[in-house]
Amino acid sequence: MAGNKNEQKKRTINMKDRRVRKTIKSLRTSLIKLLETKSVTDITVSELTALADVNRSTFYFYYDDIFDMVNQLQDEIYAVFYETVIKPDEELHGVEAYVVYVTRFFEFCKENEIQCRFLLNNDINTQLLEKIMSDVKKHIPDSSVEYGTDKPEHYLTTYLISGIIGVIMQWMDDGMIVSPEEMTKYISVLFTLGAFKTYELKN
Numbered sequence: 001m002a003g004n005k006n007e008q009k010k011r012t013i014n015m016k017d018r019r020v021r022k023t024i025k026s027l028r029t030s031l032i033k034l035l036e037t038k039s040v041t042d043i044t045v046s047e048l049t050a051l052a053d054v055n056r057s058t059f060y061f062y063y064d065d066i067f068d069m070v071n072q073l074q075d076e077i078y079a080v081f082y083e084t085v086i087k088p089d090e091e092l093h094g095v096e097a098y099v100v101y102v103t104r105f106f107e108f109c110k111e112n113e114i115q116c117r118f119l120l121n122n123d124i125n126t127q128l129l130e131k132i133m134s135d136v137k138k139h140i141p142d143s144s145v146e147y148g149t150d151k152p153e154h155y156l157t158t159y160l161i162s163g164i165i166g167v168i169m170q171w172m173d174d175g176m177i178v179s180p181e182e183m184t185k186y187i188s189v190l191f192t193l194g195a196f197k198t199y200e201l202k203n
Contacts, residue, residue: 027052040067074128099184102184119132171183
């Protein structure tokens with residue numbers, strides 16, 4: 001989580017400025033590129049700014065260091081995901097909720113490809129991803145609540161969510177050619193006839 005110093009710094013950034021957005025995007029894209037082959041602890045500001053074609057002073061205007069940049073990106077991803085996918089004030093239940101959230105998850109990744117690749121492809125985001133999945137579980141039938149750890153059905157919801165993440169990662173690697181709506185329709189049929197049917201039969 002970003003600290004108070006970071007909050008003060010973020011208030012000085014005018015994201016309506018096209019040049020600012022371009023700089024931030026370049027830095028983020030470069031960071032994610034480096035994370036494909038390096039640990040975050042091995043990435044230096046010098047190599048990041050060289051790849052992004054941004055001055056070091058510009059980097060330090062926005063961030064304290066690499067870890068601050070990662071923290072800010074994680075905070076932003078979570079906030080956007082929560083508001084656009086979870087929508088906490090909305091009442092959805094059962095299979096309807098599952099279909100809606102899957103659709104939104106695909107759309108979120110389509111519209112926020114850089115952030116989504118960062119989220120799904122890096123070990124540094126394990127806790128963030130677990131937090132997001134925990135929020136999703138609160139809004140769809142959660143088999144881990146209904147069944148004890150001595151029952152195989154206990155793991156059904158985890159299977160569903162893990163499966164979706166795997167499919168999304170492959171879909172992104174393939175260039176997201178199939179639309180989010182088509183992906184959701186196909187996957188929802190598979191899961192409602194398979195995993196969710198199993199869940200319903202047990203209740």
